[in-house]
Amino acid sequence: MDEKKLEDIVGRIRSVPAMPATAARLLPLLSDPAADTRRIEDVLRYDPGLTADLLKIANSAYFGLPTRVGSVRQAVMLLGWKRLLQLVMTLSLSGLMKQPLPGYDLPRGALWRHSVAVSVAADRLIARLKIPDGDAVFTAALLHDVGKIVLAHFVREELGRIEALVAKGLSFDVAETVALGVNHAGIGGKLLEAWSLPPRLVEAVRLHHDPEGCVRDCPVSDVVHVANAIGGRLDLPGRGGAAPEPSPEVLDRLGLEEKDLEEMTLSTRRELERLSEVL
Template identity: 30%
Template structure:
């Protein structure tokens, strides 16, 4: 483990651009119990692009729209502060990294797609557990943001990571190589960035511990659900599975997940996980339009 690399990484995180002022104010206002819908409207309406995107999201069935939302004030009234905050975070967080382009070593398009699918999987799992699902979607959507930070701040080490982990059958285990090469995995890196951006504590926990569940106090489902969503998406990305040994490994992963969620009071079996896997595959096809809503692709 290189202390120098960690020091460089942390210093460069500090030098990354701050979250847009509008987004910071939205996070502040939605955390203040004394703020009003008018306070939130005044902040968001100053950003025409964000207002337009927020209205598109508010009218999307994906976010539970049941009737047309015509104005920002109406969106805030209908959705509530928490949902507006979730939508704003969803809309702006990846825009901070839009200048990253695909190169020969790393396909950024695959990163965006994996991120969206993980958000989708987390939303599906949360819905199945009868939880408010949009917050889980946001957590899944931004769970790997630390990878982009490493990509921008330590490009040589990042390419080495790609080369080192390229042979891995299960890509979600790549964080172990990150610790060896950099000294810090992407979950912790992402949490440091989100702390700089003053994100809500629940999202910090979800992103910062989705590979370190043993270090959480199990009071929140967010990191566990993001972890499981990540695994389900990696399984989906490997399809079609034709090798018997891979099928056996998937069965083993299901067993691990079942054991994991028991600590959170969730009683699943392999048939439930298989059903969730099928729902995810169907939803990925169905939500192509929602993906374009976020990434314009």
């Protein structure tokens, strides 16, 4: 690994567009226990695009309401704001995350589908484990592989070396680190930092392949790690995407067994089918 290359990679973070404005405005609302209908209306009032997205989602077959929802207030009252805002945020990140990433052998839309799958799996885990900081987990899960957007170009350049390392038994993320000095998880963490996202989100993204490196707020990174493994069972997330089995240490910490994972894999698959109506 050479220092110059690492500098190049980190410099490339600046070329990734800022977090979409919509998502950036929803994030603090999502994690604010005091957010109420009026505050949500205040944010949405000046953003017709966001309002339209929210109404489109509220009226989709996903929620299956018998009547047509015509206002933000009505949508929030009928459906609850958390799930709605999560979906609007998910939708607002789709432009950035749908791009093809040839370095990872990910065609257009594949990274996006995997990210949504992992966020749904994370939601299942949050509910089951009664994790208090659920919204942070959801967002971290949605963005966990965002570093691939930055790293794809460099992975492609060093593909021969990376694949040789994988053939020797290294996991793809470790091979990335050996060949490039950093892996997509580390770069994803730096990107989230550049977007000024909260440190616990940054940590969870940075540690999603290395959950044992966690020193604080471990439930957030633990859940993203396990959700990534569940997401990996559902889809073929491209080169190097085959999620390794979840860390036994983490499963132990969370009190999860293989049969729990199987159950959540099934319910995640069902939810993704329903979500395809919206996203």
